[in-house]
Amino acid sequence: MEANDEVSVEPPSLSSYRFARGGRGNAVADTTRALREAILDGVLAPNEWLREESVREVLGVSRTPVREALNRLEEEGLIHRTPGQGARVTTLTIEDMLVVYNVRGSLESLTARMAAENAPRPEKIALETLHRAMAVAADRGDPVEFSRINIGFHAALTAMADNAYLDRLLSTVETAIRRFGTRSFSAERMAHIVLEHEAIVSAVIDADGARAAQAALDHAEFARTSTLDRFLARTATLNQLLALPRTREKHP
Amino acid sequence: MEANDEVSVEPPSLSSYRFARGGRGNAVADTTRALREAILDGVLAPNEWLREESVREVLGVSRTPVREALNRLEEEGLIHRTPGQGARVTTLTIEDMLVVYNVRGSLESLTARMAAENAPRPEKIALETLHRAMAVAADRGDPVEFSRINIGFHAALTAMADNAYLDRLLSTVETAIRRFGTRSFSAERMAHIVLEHEAIVSAVIDADGARAAQAALDHAEFARTSTLDRFLARTATLNQLLALPRTREKHP
DNA sequence: CGTACACTAATTGCATGCAACGTGCACACA
DNA sequence: TGTGTGCACGTTGCATGCAATTAGTGTACG
Numbered sequence: 001m002e003a004n005d006e007v008s009v010e011p012p013s014l015s016s017y018r019f020a021r022g023g024r025g026n027a028v029a030d031t032t033r034a035l036r037e038a039i040l041d042g043v044l045a046p047n048e049w050l051r052e053e054s055v056r057e058v059l060g061v062s063r064t065p066v067r068e069a070l071n072r073l074e075e076e077g078l079i080h081r082t083p084g085q086g087a088r089v090t091t092l093t094i095e096d097m098l099v100v101y102n103v104r105g106s107l108e109s110l111t112a113r114m115a116a117e118n119a120p121r122p123e124k125i126a127l128e129t130l131h132r133a134m135a136v137a138a139d140r141g142d143p144v145e146f147s148r149i150n151i152g153f154h155a156a157l158t159a160m161a162d163n164a165y166l167d168r169l170l171s172t173v174e175t176a177i178r179r180f181g182t183r184s185f186s187a188e189r190m191a192h193i194v195l196e197h198e199a200i201v202s203a204v205i206d207a208d209g210a211r212a213a214q215a216a217l218d219h220a221e222f223a224r225t226s227t228l229d230r231f232l233a234r235t236a237t238l239n240q241l242l243a244l245p246r247t248r249e250k251h252p
Numbered sequence: 253m254e255a256n257d258e259v260s261v262e263p264p265s266l267s268s269y270r271f272a273r274g275g276r277g278n279a280v281a282d283t284t285r286a287l288r289e290a291i292l293d294g295v296l297a298p299n300e301w302l303r304e305e306s307v308r309e310v311l312g313v314s315r316t317p318v319r320e321a322l323n324r325l326e327e328e329g330l331i332h333r334t335p336g337q338g339a340r341v342t343t344l345t346i347e348d349m350l351v352v353y354n355v356r357g358s359l360e361s362l363t364a365r366m367a368a369e370n371a372p373r374p375e376k377i378a379l380e381t382l383h384r385a386m387a388v389a390a391d392r393g394d395p396v397e398f399s400r401i402n403i404g405f406h407a408a409l410t411a412m413a414d415n416a417y418l419d420r421l422l423s424t425v426e427t428a429i430r431r432f433g434t435r436s437f438s439a440e441r442m443a444h445i446v447l448e449h450e451a452i453v454s455a456v457i458d459a460d461g462a463r464a465a466q467a468a469l470d471h472a473e474f475a476r477t478s479t480l481d482r483f484l485a486r487t488a489t490l491n492q493l494l495a496l497p498r499t500r501e502k503h504p
Numbered sequence: 505c506g507t508a509c510a511c512t513a514a515t516t517g518c519a520t521g522c523a524a525c526g527t528g529c530a531c532a533c534a
Numbered sequence: 535t536g537t538g539t540g541c542a543c544g545t546t547g548c549a550t551g552c553a554a555t556t557a558g559t560g561t562a563c564g
Contacts (some may be wrong), residue, residue: 024548028547052515052516061517071323072323084517085556085557093415098362103359104353106357107355162331162347163351165428175349277518280517304545304546305545317517319547335525336547337526
C-alpha cells in the first residue's frame, strides 16, 4: 500500500495487497489473507495462474509460506493446483453456488439450534441487543452500518454455539459465499432480514432449538434464492441447465 | 524411538504407518494419510503431542511435508496447533459428533439430488448394480463385503453428483466421521441400510431430485441416531454432560 | 504438410539450515 | 519460603538450494 507513490490508475494488482512483515510468526496467515482477499475482490481472475515465485516476489515472503497459503486456499476451494504445475483460481459453476448455499443453510441451522439450547442467557441478551441495533440501521436505511452489525450478529451466534468444528467449517463456507458477489442491501431486503433475524432471536431466547433451526434455515434459503435468482437473471441461458430445486429440507 | 526400527511387536506405534518413498511427488499426501490413519485407528491418542521432528524421523521424510500434512489435518479437525508450540490430537465432544453427522446428512442429501438430476443413465444403472450386490451381501450376512461395496456405493453417488466442491467437503467430513468408531454392521442394520439405499437408487433412476434428497437425508439420519445412541449407551456418564447446561471448556 | 522426438526453460517438490520464540529450570534475592 | 531473573534447550517459522518433472519449442522425418 505504501510503496505506490503513483496512485493507481493502473489495473489493480496483487501488489496492493502487500502487508508489513513484523518479525516472525505471521507470514503464512498474512499471505493467505492477502491472496484470499485478492481473489474475492476479483483482482485475481478465475483461471489466472498463480506462480509461487511471482507471488513470493510481490508479497515479499519466501516460497515456503506461499506454498502453505496456496494449500489452504485450495482447501477452501478458491484455487486448484495441478500436480506438476502451479495453481489457478477456480471458476465457479452454478452448481457450486447451489451447494455452497445449501451447506451454509444447514450449518447455520445447526448453529442456531446449538446457540438456543446451550448458550448462557447474558449472551442471548447481547444477541438481541445487536438485533435491535440492526433494526435501527435498517429503519435509517443505512446499508453500511447494517452490514457491519450483520457480520457481528452472525459471529455472535456462531460463538454462542461454541463448537470449534462447526466454526471452522462455517468460516470456510463463508469465504466461498463471498465469491458470488457482494450482496447489496436494498431497503426491502434489510426489512426482510430483520424479520428473519427476529424469528431467530426469539427462538434462541426461548431456548427453542427446533424453532431456531427452522428460522435460520428459512433465513439462509431466502439469501440463497435471492442471490441465485439475481445470478440467473444475469446469465439467462443457464436457466435451462438447472431445473431449480426449491425443496424444503427438514432438520430434526 | 530409534530402538524399534525394524518390527513393532511393541504397542502399535506410528512407525507401522511408514510408507515407501518412490521418487518425488507424494510426500505430503503419504504423510497426511499415514498420520490420519494413525489418528483414526487410535494409535495416536487424543491430546498426544505431535512433534514435527519426531514425525519426520519416524516417517522418513523431511520436515517440510510433515508441516504441510499437519496443516491439512488441522483443517480436517483432527489435530490442533498451538502457535509457538506443536500440534496435539483433538478430543471429541458429543456436540462435535452431532454437528459432523448433521453436516454429512446435508451434504449427502445434496449429492443424491444432483446425482438424480444430472448423472447420465449408464452411471445410474451401475449404481443399481452396486446396490444389488450390497443386498446380496446383506442376505449372505457378510459385513465385510457389505462394507466394501457400501464405500463404493457412496463413492459412485459422489462421482455422479460431479461437483468438486461438494466432493472435497464430503470427504473431509467423512474422515471426521471415522473418528467415532467403526460402525459394525449387524444383520438388522444391513437390512435397514439396503432398504434406505433402495429408496435412494429408485429416486435417482427416476431422476426425482427431491425424492432422492429426502431419501439420502433419511439414510444419514438413521446412521446418526443409531451411532449416537450406541455412543450414549456405552458412555453413560456423557448423558449427564449432554443434559448439563454447558461446559465452557474449549478443546485443549 | 503433419507428426514424432529431443531439448530447453520454467516451475514445482522436497531437503536442509538458521534464527526467533517459548518454556522450564536453576539460582539469587527478598 | 516465595518470587524474580537469566540462561539453556527444545521447537517451530521461515529462507534457500537442488533435483525432478512438466510444458513449450524447434527440428527432423515420414
